[in-house]
Amino acid sequence: MDNRLQQDERRCAVTHELVHLERGHDGCQEPSIEYEVCTEAARRLIPIDTHCAHAAWATSDHELAEELWVTPQVVTDRLQSLTPEETAQLALVEHQTR
Template sequence: MFDPWGALRRLTHIHISFIRMPDGVPGRTDGLRVIWLDKRLQQDERRCALAHELVHMERGHDGCQSPGIEYQVCVETARRLILIEDLCSSAAWARSHQEHAEDLWVTPEVLTHRLTSLTPNETAQLSLVEHQNR
């Protein structure tokens, strides 16, 4: 499982600032040295927002991105945070989308991005698990 906090520890030039985001977004980055996270976020939300901003930084993004770029970052964030093995394991018993997200330690939105971007092979793996549990 991808650990965004561990990745951040290796990136010693990046500073995290916990603030009350004025526009309600969970996080933002300048693309170089600073990631701002909303201090009102829960632990799973902080984890997801940090991973998301790290992907932006890796790609050299600063400022607002187009919806297409933002979607690509959301999908990459979800793929890093949710391995297919973990997704299948949790799907075997989770009774709701919320419960599934909680088990995977992600937000429901990140889980949705992961589910909607499955490869054909991943879809087959997940379908097999779901079929076995009917």
């Protein structure tokens, strides 16, 4: 592990690599596989209930990432992979805070 990484970056990298190991991946993967791994890692790192609880007051994805102890890219990956049910749940929270 690169010792220049911050704690949140290490946490995200470890989760990402664990998903690769669980799926039996070896070496570089195609972009579509990387996308799937990033999506799964983001889902593991940011459960929807936790996301909703913090999204209610976070003013940016960067602030949300800091609070959730992940990188901004993981927040982006999570948002891009929301199920329709999760999207509705998050929209409800955002509507209630306005």
